[in-house]
Amino acid sequence: MPELPEVETTRRGIQNQLTGARISAIVVRNPALRWPVAPDLDAILRGQRILDVGRRAKYLLIECEQGTLIIHLGMSGSLRFVTADTPIEKHDHIDLLLDNGHILRYRDPRRFGAVLWQYGPVLLHPLLTKLGPEPLSDAFDGSVLFDATRKRGSAIKLTIMDNHVVVGVGNIYANEALFHAGIAPTRSARSLTAEECGRLAAEIRTVLTRAIAAGGSTLRDFVDAIGKPGYFQQSYFVYGRSEQACLRCGSVIRQIRQGQRSSFFCPHCQPC
Numbered sequence: 001m002p003e004l005p006e007v008e009t010t011r012r013g014i015q016n017q018l019t020g021a022r023i024s025a026i027v028v029r030n031p032a033l034r035w036p037v038a039p040d041l042d043a044i045l046r047g048q049r050i051l052d053v054g055r056r057a058k059y060l061l062i063e064c065e066q067g068t069l070i071i072h073l074g075m076s077g078s079l080r081f082v083t084a085d086t087p088i089e090k091h092d093h094i095d096l097l098l099d100n101g102h103i104l105r106y107r108d109p110r111r112f113g114a115v116l117w118q119y120g121p122v123l124l125h126p127l128l129t130k131l132g133p134e135p136l137s138d139a140f141d142g143s144v145l146f147d148a149t150r151k152r153g154s155a156i157k158l159t160i161m162d163n164h165v166v167v168g169v170g171n172i173y174a175n176e177a178l179f180h181a182g183i184a185p186t187r188s189a190r191s192l193t194a195e196e197c198g199r200l201a202a203e204i205r206t207v208l209t210r211a212i213a214a215g216g217s218t219l220r221d222f223v224d225a226i227g228k229p230g231y232f233q234q235s236y237f238v239y240g241r242s243e244q245a246c247l248r249c250g251s252v253i254r255q256i257r258q259g260q261r262s263s264f265f266c267p268h269c270q271p272c
């Protein structure tokens with residue numbers, strides 16, 4: 001599943017070619033995404049200039065003159081630039097054609113993604129109104145996390161993956177941030193001290209920032225029509241390292257299930 005760093009890298013990869021261009025057409029070959037693509041989307045978008053490409057959580061926001069095209073990559077979606085003679089493959093559901101000659105192609109084999117239109121201020125869209133703060137913004141820090149966790153008896157890992165608390169902290173990055181902060185994923189959220197919340201918030205920022213930086217090297221893929229943006233080649237301290245030695249202390253990394261997702265942690269570096 002594309003996580004926040006992949007979405008942010010996608011945003012940076014498409015921003016320059018999209019901003020300032022005018023939309024010539026949108027071709028929808030298969031509207032059956034997570035929600036049906038509006039049948040009048042081509043009529044709405046045609047002729048509109050793109051003002052900027054933003055992001056909120058894992059939603060890409062293509063800001064146009066009359067509103068915003070919201071794109072979510074779902075479980076398996078990707079965007080890339082293609083040329084007019086690039087063969088259309090099975091899961092290439094949507095093309096956005098621009099007057100500067102670029103074609104942005106949306107591919108989504110599992111079709112859990114979304115392409116939605118919102119007139120007016122995009123943050124009023126029902127999918128966006130209840131989202132918590134952006135982890136890389138000034139709106140998120142240790143004191144925000146401390147306040148948000150006071151009444152939560154659920155495990156801290158599930159709490160930081162809750163979009164109402166902070167957006168965009170997926171499974172990989174939750175595991176890694178908790179390891180670097182020295183906090184067991186099973187700890188009750190409200191048991192964290194202010195100091196621990198400060199450490200955890202800082203580590204969330206660090207792991208996401210590092211992943212985005214790793215994604216920078218894949219940016220070229222978005223414009224040369226060759227790349228398949230996916231998970232960046234990164235090494236993790238605990239994620240996916242069940243039964244292997246902790247890179248910090250040598251203890252055996254343990255794997256458990258929390259909320260239907262795998263948690264990985266070092267029992268020595270992250271005491272319960």
Ligand code: ZN
Pocket residue numbers: 246247248249250251266267268269270
């Ligand atoms: Zn360890």
